[in-house]
Amino acid sequence: MIELQPDRATLAYHDFLRRAKGFWAREMYRSVHRDFLAESRRNGGQGFADVDAAEHALASQPRYQFFAALERNLQRLKYSGGRGIIAALDAQRVELEAALDAARREGEASGQLQLNPAMELPQYYRAVEFHQHPGGVWSDPLAGVAYDFGRRTTMPAHIDPDEIHRRFAASVPMRGARRILDVGCGTGRSTLPFAALHPAAELHGIDLSAPCLVRAWQRSHAAGIEVRWSQQAAEHTAYQDGYFDLIHSTFLLHELPRDALHRVASDMFRVLAPGGSFVSLDFHSPPGGVFGEFIHFGHARRNNEVFMRSFCETDFLRMLGDLGYRDAQMLPFDDGSGVFEAGDVPPAWRFPSQLFIATK
Amino acid sequence: MKQTFFNDPAIDRLVNVALALAAEVQLLRDRQRAMESLLRRQGVVAPEHIESWEPDDAEHAAAEAERDLFVRNVLGPLAEDLR
Numbered sequence: 001m002i003e004l005q006p007d008r009a010t011l012a013y014h015d016f017l018r019r020a021k022g023f024w025a026r027e028m029y030r031s032v033h034r035d036f037l038a039e040s041r042r043n044g045g046q047g048f049a050d051v052d053a054a055e056h057a058l059a060s061q062p063r064y065q066f067f068a069a070l071e072r073n074l075q076r077l078k079y080s081g082g083r084g085i086i087a088a089l090d091a092q093r094v095e096l097e098a099a100l101d102a103a104r105r106e107g108e109a110s111g112q113l114q115l116n117p118a119m120e121l122p123q124y125y126r127a128v129e130f131h132q133h134p135g136g137v138w139s140d141p142l143a144g145v146a147y148d149f150g151r152r153t154t155m156p157a158h159i160d161p162d163e164i165h166r167r168f169a170a171s172v173p174m175r176g177a178r179r180i181l182d183v184g185c186g187t188g189r190s191t192l193p194f195a196a197l198h199p200a201a202e203l204h205g206i207d208l209s210a211p212c213l214v215r216a217w218q219r220s221h222a223a224g225i226e227v228r229w230s231q232q233a234a235e236h237t238a239y240q241d242g243y244f245d246l247i248h249s250t251f252l253l254h255e256l257p258r259d260a261l262h263r264v265a266s267d268m269f270r271v272l273a274p275g276g277s278f279v280s281l282d283f284h285s286p287p288g289g290v291f292g293e294f295i296h297f298g299h300a301r302r303n304n305e306v307f308m309r310s311f312c313e314t315d316f317l318r319m320l321g322d323l324g325y326r327d328a329q330m331l332p333f334d335d336g337s338g339v340f341e342a343g344d345v346p347p348a349w350r351f352p353s354q355l356f357i358a359t360k
Numbered sequence: 361m362k363q364t365f366f367n368d369p370a371i372d373r374l375v376n377v378a379l380a381l382a383a384e385v386q387l388l389r390d391r392q393r394a395m396e397s398l399l400r401r402q403g404v405v406a407p408e409h410i411e412s413w414e415p416d417d418a419e420h421a422a423a424e425a426e427r428d429l430f431v432r433n434v435l436g437p438l439a440e441d442l443r
Contacts, residue, residue, distance in 0.1 A: 009390075012390040013383045015386065017383065060367070069375045074379070077383070081436065082432065082433040302363065
């Protein structure tokens with residue numbers, strides 16, 4: 001499977017960004033927490049009424065300003081600039097595009113990769129450069145390669161980004177599913193760990209991004225695992241009613257505006273068999289009270305995660321219940337940095353990962 | 361979408377200059393460590409030879425181009441639109 005192979009200098013540059021992000025996630029995060037507590041005490045000892053009051057009070061604090069500036073710019077530098085991922089892709093573009101085009105043709109000929117070039121992508125998806133990925137994860141044929149390289153520093157250094165997918169698959173109570181759908185499968189990293197745990201299952205993965213799906217096919221092909229990848233909108237899939245007994249998503253829901261979220265959850269209910277499970281790993285209900293929200297909503301703003309806050313402010317369990325799901329639960333998820341209950345302030349920056357489980 | 365974080369937007373630009381510079385220093389150290397180690401292991405260059413080194417014409421031209429690129433990378437944030 002072809003990968004971006006930046007030169008030594010570019011790798012050293014990205015190593016710097018990764019280490020700088022580690023410093024940001026520990027030392028800078030903790031210093032902002034101290035300033036937050038000090039400001040909060042100054043506020044009559046009552047704490048902040050809400051996250052917006054905290055933001056207002058901290059906005060003029062130099063350490064928070066540096067924290068915020070580094071959060072945005074370390075991610076931006078990863079992609080843009082002379083040693084960013086986009087420049088590295090351009091240096092290898094001819095070779096990468098040829099390899100991916102060959103993979104696409106091979107995947108389509110195998111019947112395991114179904115792209116739909118005529119599909120109209122949703123406006124919210126086209127308009128937002130999620131996590132500051134220039135052009136989004138769909139507009140460049142090399143976007144999937146860029147995503148695979150960039151994800152190494154999306155999580156702070158103390159969290160292994162591959163391990164998360166294995167942990168999620170292992171945390172799903174259902175075993176021995178017959179038909180499994182990964183909705184918003186990206187480059188397939190979240191899909192394959194389910195194969196080992198459900199060896200007899202027919203695996204499906206859908207995504208809006210054709211470049212990511214080509215990568216996903218390459219990944220399953222290299223692993224010798226059969227997956228039916230197809231380019232579809234999760235809001236209205238082509239599957240027949242009740243087709244799947246397990247549907248899962250990873251880090252998808254927070255990218256959706258509320259009306260799209262409702263349509264996705266609704267279509268997943270339609271294609272789920274009675275008794276089947278819908279499970280999602282996503283970011284919701286940050287632990288640590290107002291401080292947790294202050295950090296998470298600030299991240300959303302600074303990293304172009306425009307629907308992250310609205311997802312947190314949505315009672316998703318209630319939405320699932322209203323759609324007919326039974327026993328909808330949200331459980332704290334251990335991403336490798338531990339389990340945090342609502343009142344805990346994590347000792348280092350982390351995404352507020354939660355496990356959603358619901359039954360049809 | 362422009363985002364600034366400091367009372368004076370000049371500081372936003374300076375932060376980016378400092379980040380770019382620090383990254384360049386790290387990658388230079390990486391390369392230099394590799395070079396000096398290889399040269400020493402192969403008995404080609406003793407550390408004192410580096411002090412007295414003079415480039416030939418081709419080396420000079422390559423170094424000029426590299427220094428231009430270095431300045432563009434490091435000082436680029438001063439000129440670019442803040443995003």
